[in-house]
Amino acid sequence: MLRITYRPLSRCQVAAEECSTTTQARVEAARAVPNRLSKKRTVLSMRIMSLSTDYFRLPLPPSEDGGHGAIDTEELVFVNVHTDLADGFGYAYTIGKGGRAIRSLIDHEIADAVIGLDFASPEDAWRHVWRRMLYIGRGGLTSFAIAALDMALWDAYAKADGVPLYRAIGAQSKELPTYGSGVDLQKSTEDLLEQIDGYKARGLRGVKMKVGRPTLSEDIERVAAVRDHLGTAVDLMVDANMAWDRDEALEAARQLEPFELRWLEEPLTPEDIEGHAHLRRETSTPLSVGESFHSPAEFHAYARAGGSDVFQVDPVTNGGVTVAIEALRAANAAGIDASSHYADELNAHILCLAERPVFLEKHAFALDAYLEDPQEIVDGFVRPSERPGHGIAFLAEAVEPFRAD
Ligand SMILES: [Mg+2]
Structure with a gap:
């Protein structure tokens, strides 16, 4: 199946080149260490090197509910994260409003806070981003933006260890x-x-x-x-x-x-x-x-x-x-x-x-x-899926007709 080719942000690519020199050394240095969630974790830490976003507007059958009113569109904001050990994919969805703002928050605020960041677990990275975004965050669209990144980091974290997400979070299927x-x-x-x-x-x-x-x-x-x-x-x-x-x-x-x-x-x-x-x-x-x-x-x-x-x-x-x-x-x-x-x-x-x-x-x-x-x-x-990571991949031919700016 065809996968989407993503366009990294130019400033992130610069950061990626700066971050890449120690990758092999860190992979080789990785060793088993106690971890809060995964007892058999073999990766000591990961570094975020670049990220990119995409935005889509999927049509829904017109409908409504008691609190949100009319709904006819689902927005998707994709985040692809490149770390020194594995790549990760995350997404945020909305019921038609806020998607562009979520993407903008990721591109213009969150990216700067995380490119080059070393993290021992996605929970550590989440705390870092949550604090950096605190003044405009603690909820609302900022939470959706952080969520898309967090999902991608969990995906990369589990892939780096070669395990499905449920195992990376310390659970059994x-x-x-x-x-x-x-x-x-x-x-x-x-x-x-x-x-x-x-x-x-x-x-x-x-x-x-x-x-x-x-x-x-x-x-x-x-x-x-x-x-x-x-x-x-x-x-x-x-x-x-x-x-x-x-x-x-x-x-x-x-x-x-x-x-x-x-x-x-x-x-x-x-x-x-x-x-x-x-x-x-x-x-x-x-x-x-x-x-x-x-x-x-x-x-x-x-x-x-x-x-x-x-x-x-x-x-x-x-x-x-x-x-x-x-x-x-x-x-x-x-x-x-x-x-x-x-x-x-x-x-x-x-x-x-x-x-x-x-x-x-x-x-x-x-x-x-x-x-x-x-x-x-x-x-x-x-x-849950048994693929390494969360196992979610979108079909390019299915979502591309709905790409938007
Ligand atoms: Mg409900």
Whole structure:
């Protein structure tokens, strides 16, 4: 398969030449050393020599949800990192807004902070970049930009050791149950049920649907129709995408109790930690959060406050593989279940760290058509790739028509 040829930034190439002289000596000097995550790590440290970015705008079927409004485009920002020991690839995605700013942050701010950087682990590099970007960072688009770099560094780090990502983060391969989800708030009940039949036909083990219609009675009718259609043997989740205030969320959670949901996702905005904790005390419907968190601090705050039953990690929106790992450590320590949001192939590695990985999300906006080796579902379960690194490679012929500036 054809792979994309990337264009390194000119100033990065200059830096690469300056950095390359000691490469062979450092490879030869590499020896087994204790490492926080990988017990058999053989590489002492790596140096970032250059990086380059690419930007694409992929069309999506027009849709909308309760909190984000209309969605018709997925943006992808690619980062290719060249280190002295291995190359790495990372990406950030958006639901149509912010991609150009993310790319600009990487090209014009982050690159200068990392070219020539020696790092013993991607976690060390993440801390370095996070601090360098602190004044304009700690969340938002900066977290997406750091995430793309962090993903590429984890890829290079695992490749340098010749192991799949799940091993580089200190996990064992696990079989992870999957559930199907899509942006279906605007669909008729008939179309919604048809979509759900599609998940079942693929063997997925659970189903998620959107809530947040103009009236709660509409939501309840739709959830009732789906529960009737599924029966009680299939896990059902609902996602409000932050559409409600506290009173609306409490009323909804109570009316949803009879449907025995596996979780109610993002009932409130992520800033309202106490609102989530209060809601959790007042209803038997489990809550999930995480896809809109852009820092490790948010996961820790929710764990401390008792604001969630399930953490959904997303290595892009959260600020990197490093942050998703931190979130799962917090979940494990607090007895919180773990699931994932989007980034299916990457999350298959990351969720292997979870003590209670209840589900991996298979989203309708799947990138399968653009990938060299899409994730395979076997009897409703997935496993992480066994390739060195994260194993994600995009097909040039699939994404090139959507390249943008
Ligand atoms: Mg969601």
